[in-house]
Amino acid sequence: MTRRGAIVGVNVQRSVAVVLILFAFLALAASKAFPFLDDVPGLVKMAITVVGAACGLTGVYLWLRKSPGSEA
Numbered sequence: 001m002t003r004r005g006a007i008v009g010v011n012v013q014r015s016v017a018v019v020l021i022l023f024a025f026l027a028l029a030a031s032k033a034f035p036f037l038d039d040v041p042g043l044v045k046m047a048i049t050v051v052g053a054a055c056g057l058t059g060v061y062l063w064l065r066k067s068p069g070s071e072a
Contacts, residue, residue, distance in 0.1 A: 013062045020059030027052025 030037065031048045 013065060017059040017062035020055045020062065024052045024054075024056030024059060027055065 027048050031045050031052065037045060037048075
């Protein structure tokens, strides 16, 4: 893979990571802060929290991951 291709790959990974981290923040904030979620069952709140945490972890993984063509 060329250097330009590696840079483009990293930019795509980081862009997806930012979107996932923002989604995770919104999901976790919604599960704790917004009163409209008081009417939903606890299982739904837990699902929102778990999906938010999974998105956050995936976003951090994508942000820190090296590009496929990079060397050490």
